[in-house]
Amino acid sequence: MARRLATPADPAFVFDLDGTLLDSVYQHVTAWQRAFAEVGVDLAVWRIHRRIGMSGGLLAQRVIKEAGAELSQAQLDKAEELHGRYYFEGLDWVQPLPGARALLLALSEAGVPWVIASSGKADEAEAHIEKLDLPRTPPYVCSADVDNAKPNPEMFLAAAEKIDASVLDCIAVGDAVWDMLAARRARMLGVGLVCGGYSAGELQQAHAFRVYLDPADLHASLDEIGVML
Amino acid sequence: MARRLATPADPAFVFDLDGTLLDSVYQHVTAWQRAFAEVGVDLAVWRIHRRIGMSGGLLAQRVIKEAGAELSQAQLDKAEELHGRYYFEGLDWVQPLPGARALLLALSEAGVPWVIASSGKADEAEAHIEKLDLPRTPPYVCSADVDNAKPNPEMFLAAAEKIDASVLDCIAVGDAVWDMLAARRARMLGVGLVCGGYSAGELQQAHAFRVYLDPADLHASLDEIGVML
Numbered sequence: 148m149a150r151r152l153a154t155p156a157d158p159a160f161v162f163d164l165d166g167t168l169l170d171s172v173y174q175h176v177t178a179w180q181r182a183f184a185e186v187g188v189d190l191a192v193w194r195i196h197r198r199i200g201m202s203g204g205l206l207a208q209r210v211i212k213e214a215g216a217e218l219s220q221a222q223l224d225k226a227e228e229l230h231g232r233y234y235f236e237g238l239d240w241v242q243p244l245p246g247a248r249a250l251l252l253a254l255s256e257a258g259v260p261w262v263i264a265s266s267g268k269a270d271e272a273e274a275h276i277e278k279l280d281l282p283r284t285p286p287y288v289c290s291a292d293v294d295n296a297k298p299n300p301e302m303f304l305a306a307a308e309k310i311d312a313s314v315l316d317c318i319a320v321g322d323a324v325w326d327m328l329a330a331r332r333a334r335m336l337g338v339g340l341v342c343g344g345y346s347a348g349e350l351q352q353a354h355a356f357r358v359y360l361d362p363a364d365l366h367a368s369l370d371e372i373g374v375m376l
Numbered sequence: 377m378a379r380r381l382a383t384p385a386d387p388a389f390v391f392d393l394d395g396t397l398l399d400s401v402y403q404h405v406t407a408w409q410r411a412f413a414e415v416g417v418d419l420a421v422w423r424i425h426r427r428i429g430m431s432g433g434l435l436a437q438r439v440i441k442e443a444g445a446e447l448s449q450a451q452l453d454k455a456e457e458l459h460g461r462y463y464f465e466g467l468d469w470v471q472p473l474p475g476a477r478a479l480l481l482a483l484s485e486a487g488v489p490w491v492i493a494s495s496g497k498a499d500e501a502e503a504h505i506e507k508l509d510l511p512r513t514p515p516y517v518c519s520a521d522v523d524n525a526k527p528n529p530e531m532f533l534a535a536a537e538k539i540d541a542s543v544l545d546c547i548a549v550g551d552a553v554w555d556m557l558a559a560r561r562a563r564m565l566g567v568g569l570v571c572g573g574y575s576a577g578e579l580q581q582a583h584a585f586r587v588y589l590d591p592a593d594l595h596a597s598l599d600e601i602g603v604m605l
Binding site: 170172173174176177180181184189191192193196240242244245341342343344345346348349352361 | 399401402403405406409410413418420421422425469471473474570571572573574575577578581590
């Protein structure tokens with residue numbers, strides 16, 4: 148039988164976590180700032196902000212290079228470790244973004260499959276998922292599950308596989324340019340949310356199919372992307 | 377004698393401080409987040425980020441309204457006071473943005489007048505100016521000098537008056553949409569810097585004449601805006 152013309156035919160969602168479901172981006176930014184300062188590199192903070200959503204290792208390499216500094220692998224590892232420590236110290240300040248929980252529950256109730264794909268480490272992903280206060284732990288993939296973090300599409304592809312969804316049915320929701328680029332490379336529709344601090348224009352330039360404010364706004368607009376609850 | 381055709385004829389600069397010369401935006405954002413939480417309002421952090429550059433009072437009113445919350449004037453005052461306290465606690469993390477000091481010194485050496493126009497309070501403006509480590513305290517205006525903060529043009533107009541410059545000669549440099557809107561209303565050329573975390577597109581949509589990365593990038597590009605050192 149030929150594929151049905153409606154696309155997505157059986158929609159499924161792949162959600163980024165930081166800045167998309169959890170209001171954690173600015174905590175990450177300041178944790179990185181302190182971590183880099185401690186290994187001797189003072190960085191303009193906006194450069195860190197614009198790299199959030201990449202894996203920690205990739206982010207560290209890129210911002211250090213942009214700053215014209217050089218760090219040994221041991222110093223990079225140290226910065227990553229310190230970032231994790233400072234980030235967890237401020238974890239109490241991290242809350243779900245408006246409408247995140249309601250959106251996920253509504254999708255589940257309607258039988259629309261969804262999965263979480265986070266560039267973070269496993270302990271961080273688990274701590275964040277806990278904050279969403281869901282009835283059961285949802286399927287998720289994190290940095291440990293793939294060799295290459297976003298903007299490589301591996302993570303989104305692994306997430307689709309986890310819920311046995313076709314990439315053509317997947318809508319990847321994220322707040323970062325790196326999410327949108329990974330979605331396009333994975334041949335998924337990318338939907339951008341500005342609640343992580345990127346602007347709508349930046350997300351559109353990175354091929355966002357549509358851009359919304361936050362999970363609540365996406366929830367109210369699902370029909371625009373072909374999902375009827 | 378008719379006005380010379382070259383514009384600006386005798387260029388002068390009006391500099392915003394937070395996010396333009398000092399890397400302070402993200403410290404302000406987290407200080408506001410904590411202040412609002414303490415008066416009982418949990419806010420998505422990006423909404424705070426996008427209001428930085430307004431006066432504290434205006435920012436508080438706007439983000440509270442956007443969040444659909446209500447606060448009494450006493451609670452708003454309390455939030456503003458707490459923001460100040462938390463911000464000053466983190467002041468050690470605030471550093472000049474790349475090239476800020478060199479740009480200001482180069483302008484002074486070339487005899488190009490400049491002035492600082494900050495939406496912050498006087499004690500904050502003074503603490504920030506100190507961090508720039510200049511040979512002498514430059515002329516500046518802050519929130520105490522005007523009735524209406526940005527995006528009202530009053531502050532930029534007061535700044536121009538402070539250095540006896542015509543608005544037609546003034547180039548207003550800022551990182552926020554509010555700076556660019558105020559510059560346009562004051563009939564100055566607005567130059568945007570992305571180092572406060574707004575994107576180039578947002579600044580251009582708010583009528584930035586040109587957009588650069590940070591003070592160092594502006595310094596290297598002065599000839600583009602008609603300033604020859």
